Amino acid sequence: MSGKYLVTGGAGYVGSVVAQHLLEAGAEVTVLDNLSTGFREGVPAGAAFVEGDIRDAAKWLDPSYDAVLHFAAFSQVGESVVKPEKYWDNNVGGTLALLGAMREAGVRTLVFSSTAATYGEPVSTPITETDPTAPTSPYGASKLAVDHMITGEAKAHGLGAVSLRYFNVAGAYGEYGERHDPESHLIPLVLQVAQGRRDAISVYGDDYPTPDGTCVRDYIHVADLAEAHLLALKAARPGEHLICNLGNGNGFSVREVIETARRVTGHPIPEVPAPRRGGDPAVLVASADTARAKLGWTPSRADLAGIVADAWEFAQQTAGNAREQ
Ligand SMILES: NC(=O)c1ccc[n+]([C@@H]2O[C@H](COP(=O)([O-])OP(=O)(O)OC[C@H]3O[C@@H](n4cnc5c(N)ncnc54)[C@H](O)[C@@H]3O)[C@@H](O)[C@H]2O)c1
Ligand SMILES: O=c1ccn([C@@H]2O[C@H](COP(=O)(O)OP(=O)(O)O[C@H]3O[C@H](CO)[C@H](O)[C@H](O)[C@H]3O)[C@@H](O)[C@H]2O)c(=O)[nH]1
Numbered sequence: 546m547s548g549k550y551l552v553t554g555g556a557g558y559v560g561s562v563v564a565q566h567l568l569e570a571g572a573e574v575t576v577l578d579n580l581s582t583g584f585r586e587g588v589p590a591g592a593a594f595v596e597g598d599i600r601d602a603a604k605w606l607d608p609s610y611d612a613v614l615h616f617a618a619f620s621q622v623g624e625s626v627v628k629p630e631k632y633w634d635n636n637v638g639g640t641l642a643l644l645g646a647m648r649e650a651g652v653r654t655l656v657f658s659s660t661a662a663t664y665g666e667p668v669s670t671p672i673t674e675t676d677p678t679a680p681t682s683p684y685g686a687s688k689l690a691v692d693h694m695i696t697g698e699a700k701a702h703g704l705g706a707v708s709l710r711y712f713n714v715a716g717a718y719g720e721y722g723e724r725h726d727p728e729s730h731l732i733p734l735v736l737q738v739a740q741g742r743r744d745a746i747s748v749y750g751d752d753y754p755t756p757d758g759t760c761v762r763d764y765i766h767v768a769d770l771a772e773a774h775l776l777a778l779k780a781a782r783p784g785e786h787l788i789c790n791l792g793n794g795n796g797f798s799v800r801e802v803i804e805t806a807r808r809v810t811g812h813p814i815p816e817v818p819a820p821r822r823g824g825d826p827a828v829l830v831a832s833a834d835t836a837r838a839k840l841g842w843t844p845s846r847a848d849l850a851g852i853v854a855d856a857w858e859f860a861q862q863t864a865g866n867a868r869e870q
Contacts, residue, residue: 546570546775549609551652553599553643554616555592556583559658559714559767561721563614565589566771577605578617582725589721599639603646612654612778613647615640618688621729622662625684626823636687637694644698655695656777659708659788661763661829663689670796671763671832674710674788682824696786705781707840712763712792712831714770716852722767722859732764732853735803736860739812746814748799750821753828759799761828763792766846766855776840787839792831793847802849809853 550567554560555576560583567574574592577599588594595605599617606613618636619625625632640657647655662685663678680686698704715732717723723733737743751758773791780787797805800816807814836842846852 546572548611549573549575551575551577551606551610551613552592552616553577553602553613554583554618556580556585556587557616558723558725559711559770560614560616561587561589562718562767563616563771563774564592565718565721566775568592570775575605577602582619584724587721587724600642602643603649606646606650606652608651610650610652612656612781613643613652614656614774615643616658618658620660620684622682622684622824623729623822625682625687629683632683632687637690640691640694644694644704647704648702653704653783654778654781655704655706656774656781657691657695657706657708659692659710660685660688661710661712661790661792661831663692663710664829666826667828670828671794671830672790673832674790674835681826684824692788699784699786703783704786705783706786707777707781708786708788709770709773709777710788710790711770712765712790712829714767715764716766716768716846716855717859718768718771720862722856722863724863731799731802732806732856733860735806735814736810736857738814739806739810739857740860744815745817746803747819748816749819749825751818755798755827757798757800760825761796761798761830763794763796763830764802764849764852765792765844766852769844769846773836773840773842776842780840789836789840790831790833791836791842792833793844794831794833795847796828796830797849802853805849805853806857809850810857
């Protein structure tokens with residue numbers, strides 16, 4: 546694959562895996578990241594690195610770029626409920642500046658990391674892209690606002706864009722994996738318990754209207770997700786904004802994830818009940834029919850045990866045995 550790409554947020558979890566896939570496909574990659582939640586060592590070796598903010602993207606974007614893949618954002622549902630202004634500022638304000646810089650530089654193709662959190666409580670399962678969007682968190686609302694901005698930019702200024710609405714990204718790709726600090730996502734937290742870095746996993750709510758009372762999510766392997774980004778670059782058409790869900794269409798409860806991690810790691814992984822976390826819908830499961838039809842995407846790593854095993858291998862490579870606070 547030829548071409549030159551700006552990857553915003555490429556020092557973070559998903560961005561680093563996608564940047565690595567682009568490099569392996571033969572592309573030229575520049576990562577733009579302010580390291581607010583990412584890590585310098587997460588940037589793949591073959592990529593150029595600019596430490597900077599997306600709000601200043603105009604300093605680095607030029608017409609030599611074929612497209613921008615935009616991952617840079619804050620993405621914690623719970624934090625967004627208590628600090629909404631942080632999410633509007635970075636996710637919406639930052640992307641507005643980035644779109645302006647792209648317009649000025651004449652870079653007219655965008656792939657954007659949207660989210661299942663744009664839908665809020667689903668009206669039916671699995672969720673399709675035409676379902677109502679009523680986010681239950683400022684994080685989801687900020688991402689939905691960006692999707693609307695991109696639609697306008699495509700109509701008014703000819704941008705060719707694809708928003709990929711990820712469900713729960715998990716797993717790892719070699720040396721690139723999930724490493725938020727502090728960690729807030731279920732699978733890496735569960736694996737920290739397996740490593741003895743935490744005493745127990747808190748289960749946020751066990752009275753949801755689900756079979757075992759805990760929240761159900763659609764876990765998608767980060768390498769399957771990365772492949773969708775490369776397909777999206779090919780599918781983008783000037784003046785059009787395509788929105789695609791990315792998930793496997795299978796829901797697993799928090800308890801099922803913990804049980805799977807016990808089997809994969811061979812560790813007991815104690816759990817403790819905890820109050821519900823603000824902004825969490827009970828069930829989020831994707832219909833990925835649009836991604837299959839429009840991108841030609843077929844996820845091939847849907848097995849939850851395999852996803853957890855890849856995350857476990859990454860956790861053991863990178864995390865050491867430090868106790869978490
Ligand atoms: N991980 C998931 O389950 C998931 C699910 C749905 C959507 N998403 C979206 O995918 C994207 C990547 O998520 P992730 O899990 O890799 O998060 P991450 O925190 O690991 O990566 C985000 C990266 O963006 C950088 N960044 C943030 N604000 C920036 C700014 N203003 N300028 C430059 N860099 C900035 C951070 O330093 C970090 O490296 C996000 O947009 C997120 O909303 C993630
Ligand atoms: O210690 C924990 C951590 C999480 N959970 C639960 O596990 C489930 C998954 O939580 P994550 O934090 O791993 O993921 P989220 O579902 O909150 O959010 C992720 O998926 C969303 C869409 O599904 C958004 O895209 C968001 O960006 C992304 O972080 C939730 O029910 C959460 O309440 C626990 O019970 N204990």
